[in-house]
Amino acid sequence: MRITKQREIILQILREKRSHPTALEIYNMAKEHIHDISLSTVYRTLKDMVEKGEIVELHMEGETKARYDLNLDNHAHFKCRHCGRIFDIEIMFPLKLIGFKVERTDIYIYGICSQCSKKEVLA
Amino acid sequence: MRITKQREIILQILREKRSHPTALEIYNMAKEHIHDISLSTVYRTLKDMVEKGEIVELHMEGETKARYDLNLDNHAHFKCRHCGRIFDIEIMFPLKLIGFKVERTDIYIYGICSQCSKKEVLA
DNA sequence: ATTTGTGCAAATCCTTTGCAGATAA
DNA sequence: TTATCTGCAAAGGATTTGCACAAAT
Numbered sequence: 001m002r003i004t005k006q007r008e009i010i011l012q013i014l015r016e017k018r019s020h021p022t023a024l025e026i027y028n029m030a031k032e033h034i035h036d037i038s039l040s041t042v043y044r045t046l047k048d049m050v051e052k053g054e055i056v057e058l059h060m061e062g063e064t065k066a067r068y069d070l071n072l073d074n075h076a077h078f079k080c081r082h083c084g085r086i087f088d089i090e091i092m093f094p095l096k097l098i099g100f101k102v103e104r105t106d107i108y109i110y111g112i113c114s115q116c117s118k119k120e121v122l123a
Numbered sequence: 124m125r126i127t128k129q130r131e132i133i134l135q136i137l138r139e140k141r142s143h144p145t146a147l148e149i150y151n152m153a154k155e156h157i158h159d160i161s162l163s164t165v166y167r168t169l170k171d172m173v174e175k176g177e178i179v180e181l182h183m184e185g186e187t188k189a190r191y192d193l194n195l196d197n198h199a200h201f202k203c204r205h206c207g208r209i210f211d212i213e214i215m216f217p218l219k220l221i222g223f224k225v226e227r228t229d230i231y232i233y234g235i236c237s238q239c240s241k242k243e244v245l246a
Numbered sequence: 247a248t249t250t251g252t253g254c255a256a257a258t259c260c261t262t263t264g265c266a267g268a269t270a271a
Numbered sequence: 272t273t274a275t276c277t278g279c280a281a282a283g284g285a286t287t288t289g290c291a292c293a294a295a296t
Contacts, residue, residue: 002270002275023261038278043261045276059182061229062173064260064286078223089220097212099237100201106184106231114222125250125295146286161253166286168251187261188285 001048009033010045020058020067020077020086060086061110076107082116124171132156133168134193143181143190143200143209183209184233199230205239 001007009030013021017029027042046068049055058067060079067086069077076089089109124130132153136144140152150165169191172178181190183202190209192200199212212232 004270004276006277036278040262040279041277044263047262057184061180061227066260078220081226097201097232099240100232101235101240102232103204103234104184104232106233108229108231109220109223109225109227110229111226112224117222117224127251127295129252159253163254163287164252167288170287 001052005034006030006037006041007045009037010042011049014055014068014070018071018088020069022065022067024065026068056106058106058108060108074105074107076109078109078111078113080113080116081110082112082119085113087113124175128157129153129160129164130168132160133165134172137178137191137193141194141211143192145188145190147188149191179227179229181229181231183231197228197230199232201232201234201236203236203239204233205235205242208236210236 010026013026013029021029023039023042023046026046027037027039030037030042046055046057050057050068053072054070056069056072058069058077060067060077071088078087078089079085080087089107133149136149136152144152146162146165146169149169150160150162153160153165169178169180173180173191176195177193179192179195181192181200183190183200194211201210201212202208203210212230
């Protein structure tokens with residue numbers, strides 16, 4: 001895989017932004033650095049990275065667009081029903097399934113984040 | 124929500140088939156009972172059910188189509204990299220996140236199932 | 247009678263692909 | 272050089288929507 005300015009920017013965005021951006025969001029951020037970058041390049045690069053295991057593709061409940069995450073540790077994603085933000089949560093739990101070979105674990109948690117919990121608005 | 128034969132069949136399929144079918148698979152099974160059922164009705168009904176919390180929508184790694192699951196207990200889904208089957212796994216773990224209100228937890232586990240593990244073919 | 251659901255076809259949204267030119271090794 | 276990468280436009284696949292008719296309450 002060759003090092004191009006497109007790939008460097010995409011990787012840099014994923015490193016700096018820990019907000020689990022979508023391909024379109026990455027594309028818009030990348031455009032500020034490379035004005036003629038194309039959405040297909042972003043999609044192609046992200047797909048390559050996923051196949052190489054460098055990043056992980058996430059699908060949150062009720063969202064059609066995939067999100068991308070550089071953090072390869074097994075960790076959980078918490079999505080707040082109120083503000084929509086997605087948090088990385090450190091949950092390490094030893095997972096043993098008899099006879100099963102576990103290669104990766106994705107945990108999705110949905111609810112209300114601590115900040116939104118403080119607003120009495122919510123049921 | 125009115126009780127129609129279309130909705131009854133879709134619910135029955137989800138109850139009987141515990142294979143986490145896609146909308147298209149549900150449509151094909153439903154066609155055997157209602158010959159002129161449409162794919163849009165299947166999609167519409169599934170969407171309604173998800174919104175009402177009656178079923179859960181799953182997105183497995185590398186798959187574009189959504190899958191649907193009637194089991195509303197918090198449980199995990201194990202997908203075998205070799206045979207592609209998706210197993211329900213009973214994992215109950217007490218999840219406490221300080222300040223966060225947890226409403227639902229989805230756990231996705233990827234690897235090799237016990238049956239496929241027995242074949243020495245696999246690395 | 248009235249409201250809600252359905253099938254059909256078309257539209258939409260997200261993602262992938264073919265290709266000819268550009269770029270990294 | 273030459274194999275790989277890119278942008279563009281077009282294609283593809285999954286899901287949604289508008290509408291007129293059908294069915295449930």
